[in-house]
Amino acid sequence: MIHSLFLINCSGDIFLEKHWKSVVSQSVCDYFFEAQEKAIDVENVPPVISTPLHYLISIYRDKIFFVSVIQTEVPPLFVIEFLHRVADTFQDYFGECSETAIKDNVVIVYELLEEMLDNGFPLATESNILKELIKPPTILRSVVNSITGSSNVGDTLPTGQLSNIPWRRAGVKYTNNEAYFDVIEEIDAIIDKSGSTVFAEIQGVIDSCIKLSGMPDLSLSFMNPRLLDDVSFHPCIRFKRWESERVLSFIPPDGNFRLISYRVSSQNLVAIPVYVKHLISFKENSSSGRFDVTIGPKQNMGKTVEGVVMTVHMPKAVLNMNLTATQGSYTFDPVTKVLAWDVGKITPQKLPNLKGIVNLQSGAPKPEENPSLNIQFKIQQLAISGLKVNRLDMYGEKYKPFKGVKYITKAGKFQVRT
């Protein structure tokens, strides 16, 4: 399946290579570089490239290209999903998935890659199993290791590997037993010029942080489970139970993980918590234009909208912008033509407004399209779909865990066309 893996940074250096079968020369990456050049933008590099002898399947994560070399037919998503899992694992181990982190921990990276694939076929990808085989680096451990001479590598088969619950390791112990759930909902929306909603839906996830001793068996129930239209589960969730009772029943992995992600049915009308009044115009035959944007709260269920940031990709012809913000601060990068306005909290009494003059390149034709406004915001303690966790029960262990649920609503891909 996966023959080799090359990690390439943005400047085109191959800084790590790993082969699971016989060695494939680095020169195979030339095809990739070619495609990269053609694509101009990193986002547009095709994920699958066909070369005379190999196929290259790549992903782009955190300024690194993970380029895998394939020789025979394999589902491309299989490889893509796996590469993302590799990046996730690095993130998990080193706190960030960056070139420096990988270079600093090259031996661990190599050991991880060795465990994750055997002959190109995934072997162990569960973070809990990997952590038993190869301990993540910490300062304390490296000090201890240098004194005691013990190693970072486990010498027994992780218990999870053999069980049907590979995601959980055995013998977990905590002094404080805690289980936290973050219900995070993101609103994806396209708002058209006139302010009406072209498309809106809610995508939610429940991220969990479970620090419970032993083998707890949890079940999480919702007040209104019917809201969830389409759900994808962490493998720990018992599907039949959900089918029959709409209860999430599971033995959780240890630590942080994504329990479910869901979509709220698109039939439900989505309450859009903010509105944007905008007036962007470029005058014909003059090198300036007007820019006036106001953001206001709407249907926010008594909660404050905060962390509001607006980013706009201005047309190429824009040279500079001369604006005044009644609230927050703005920046305009004349190179990338990105205007970013950090608004902060919206107070309904005094609506934030950004107004001023746009300077255009003289002589250039007026841009025919007004840029779309991308809005980010956050609303604490609110799940916009109305989803509510009913209760969390624990079986199988005797202690009383500390439980917590947090709701948060965010803007996902929230775009206002102007």
Next chain:
Amino acid sequence: MAASPAYGEEKGGSSSLGEPEYGHDPASGGIFASDYKRHDDLKEMLDSNKDSLKLEAMKRIVAMIARGKNASDLFPAVVKNVACKNIEVKKLVYVYLVRYAEEQQDLALLSISTFQRGLKDPNQLIRASALRVLSSIRVPIIVPIMMLAIKEAASDMSPYVRKTAAHAIPKLYSLDSDQKDQLIEVIEKLLADKTTLVAGSVVMAFEEVCPERIDLIHKNYRKLCNLLIDVEEWGQVVIINMLTRYARTQFLSPNQNESLLEESAEKAFYGSEEEDTKDAKAEAASLAKRKPYVMDPDHRLLLRNTKPLLQSRNAAVVMAVAQLYFHLAPKAEVGVIAKALVRLLRSHSEVQYVVLQNVATMSIKRRGMFEPYLKSFYIRSTDPTQIKILKLEVLTNLANETNISTILREFQTYIRSMDKDFVAATIQAIGRCATNIGKVRDTCLNGLVQLLSNRDELVVAESVVVIKKLLQMQPAQHSEIIKHMAKLTDNIQVPMARASILWLIGEYCEHVPKIAPDVLRKMAKSFTNEEDIVKLQVINLAAKLYLTNSKQSKLLTQYVLNLAKYDQNYDIRDRARFIRQLIVPTEKSGALNKYAKKLFLAQKPAPILESSFKDRDHFQLGSLSHLLNAKAVGYQELPDWPDEAPDPSVRNVEVPEWTKCTSREKRKDKVEKPFYSDSEGESGPTESADSEPESDSEESGSSSSSGTSSSSSEEEDEEEEEGGSEEQSEDKEGEEEEEEKRKKKKEKGGPRKASPRSVGSEEEEEAEGKKVKKAAGPQGKKGHAESSSEEASASESSSSGSDSGTEAPTVVEAKRRKIPSSKAGPKEISLLDLDDFTPPPPQPVPSSSIISTSLVTDLEGLTLTDTSLAPALLSPAFGAVRTYELLHRMAGEGLSVEYCFSRRPFPGDPHMVAVQIQISNNTDAEVKSLRVSEPKLLAGMRIQEFPEIESLAPGDTASVVMGIDFCDSTQAANFQLCTHTRHFYVSIQPPVGELMAPVFMSENEFRKEQGKLTGMSEITEKLTLPEKCRSDHAIVQQVTSAANVGRVPCGADNEYRFAAKTVTSGSLVLITLEWREGAAAQLTVNSEKMVIGTMLVKDIIQALAQ
């Protein structure tokens, strides 16, 4: 020169990972010298006897490999360390070996013996990794060794090792394809494996080695379907893809009736098929003959068992299921996949890219499926261009009369985008909508014409091209547009657009008789500066005008042709020559001249604008080949549905002889059921899914997936209990005890059902349940040993938290053990295949400081284990428990400690021996913080200390359990027992008999295993049985007290068999005692572990002699 400082620096800075230093080598002149020296340095470190130095050196070497630097000259130095004790060094050496062994084959052979030794290691991880490396080093000489190792590992006890064996198969195959036949045998064997761990890997091997051997799948088909949900996600993908192909060969098309009707309408799709069947009448006859379609229950099973996986978090799994449904499901059911696929669109952009490609293909054939999600394909300005274009493709495919207005409005916003490639694609899309939906053709055309005045040339050019195609459909009505376009020739520079305009004018020059010659005039002027494709069209236009309007254009045409004659491009020169001959009548020109007009101005069919994704579905969706629209290496064609269904009975799994008796058969079902996620386990097709869908779904609800059950589900509890009691009633040997048990159970069940079932009350109930069990526990203990284990399993089966999977077998096991010699007979014992089990799951370590063993055992029943985790190790048979002294009260200054081996599996780690420690405080002061510290253990041994005892009042006694992994040796575990004031050095030395745990096996298995363990592994000793030891009971008692073994039933009267596995490595220990005439007897012990075997023989003889 530069070498020496670098050398020094490295020595100093070796603690930081050496990696980056290799990056900036000194000036290239010094490289060779310094490299040489560097490696010398590394060699020195590798040769040292300090593990830390070796590790450091290996880390630096691996860093070099990672950067792609050559480190092959270190091979001899590295390979020496292959047997290094330090596990991390060893692993890194493995990494190195796998990388360079291919290049240094002879030297690599030096390491082989180490791996061969590793293959026999008691630790399954070491066995597995030895096999992994051995099979990865790609040295052709060792093919026979690899083959042997794979064969052996394929029947290893540990499923993990078997998984590794499955992984090794394709490796060996790629090294030497001559081994195919032998490998297929191994694959066949592993396919029969029932553990989820192996399933994915072996199917992968199957796909790589012998994908054509579909016959190997028959017998395993149902098992694979049922196991699917519990297989790890990567395995799921492979299995689903394989089963899709399998189903295509074995079942009939669920859409056959429809497709036959469709065929006439959708000739394009089924064209090839139709050609085959020449006679339409025969077709009709076969349609009439064909029975109404009934879906094969196995087909249904596959569809049903894959459906839940649409909810997987893994995009590859979702895609695999989606393609399975697309290719296999009846039309009405395919819709379910749309939702899941749309969900994937929220994922990373690479995932979006692949999913959209597939959606594009699907949306052509099954448009209705994605229509409800139309808006999810709307494009954001922030999407990458390649995603935008794919979304556009899908939107275009989804367009129909009802939604076209919405889509066109959406397209209008896209046209203003700053991303010009995307705008061009949008214009194309509008063109396609216009051709497909007649209603909006004019609207689209008008819109496109407006675009002609767009400022951006690319947009205009693209519009021209699209308009050209549209106009071809009905040119007469659009002379205005053609005129408008003619004007554009002055401004548009894009060659393709200019060429299109010229073609249009030429083609329809009759509609614009005045303008056309003028355009030709202009073009003739600029001819030399045009691009090649424009030049060709100019010639074309000239020729057409010459034919229709030779008066005005004769000279112009001559001029153009003359220019073309001397063009640099040979195509243009050729064309000019050709056309001149064709249109200008001369003496030489033949008959063709007459037909020139027909040649040039023939009616041309309008182009069909169609998706590039059309007909891509002949590739299996989700595959690389589909994405590339070209056959990738190793792609397996998706076969067409067969006309006649092949015999479905091939999938029936043979029912072994002994199940002929009906009661037995039922019992077998009961036993096996929990092991599979679905109820239909191995039963025949008679239990079709369709016949009783309701009850079925319920059943699978209770027993499916990784331990679904949980206490709050009322139905399940009920069902479990029913299941249990049914089974008991079937058991004809219904002893009174069992009757009682059943009542008890019912009682337990009763109040539970009656009590209000709010979720909140659950915890209390659970606590109650525990109390009951606590009370029951000691009672059982006092009684007969066996009944206590019986009790335990009974409570287990009714315990709220436990899973249905664990119960049934334990109950049955317990029963079997009770009636070993009676009617049950030896045969039924093989019902339980040892290999099905994996060692007991990790169990919680009790957190409270003082906890009685009985509670510990109770807790065991409560743990939530998974189906296939049913303990392979039996609850121990109790002889008299012998206690040993750990600390005498004199030595311990009033603290006395005794220990005994409780023979219970140690919760938390199956490799540990549970040691029960009884601590009595005989002093008159409180002893505080009693704990274990500073264990001094031999390599590999581990201790799981008991939780610290905070205080022990005078006169009190506390009992705790600790676990020790003795590594299958009788070496003592030394540690300190600490109180708040003192430390006592103590040691626990296990008798050899305590290093094992009983296992259950059938007579046949016993024989089979014994057959494997002959020669060195067999130890035989003669002995004389003393008077009192000449009864069955006494012999069994003595043997089981000497060693923690389980009795194996035996046909012969005067033979006794026992089996156990060592706790750490799980090696089998088989004991046979043959009682000959009088007092003579012969004891045979078979075990891989010779030392254990020898010691065990001694111990047992001693025990029997007493």
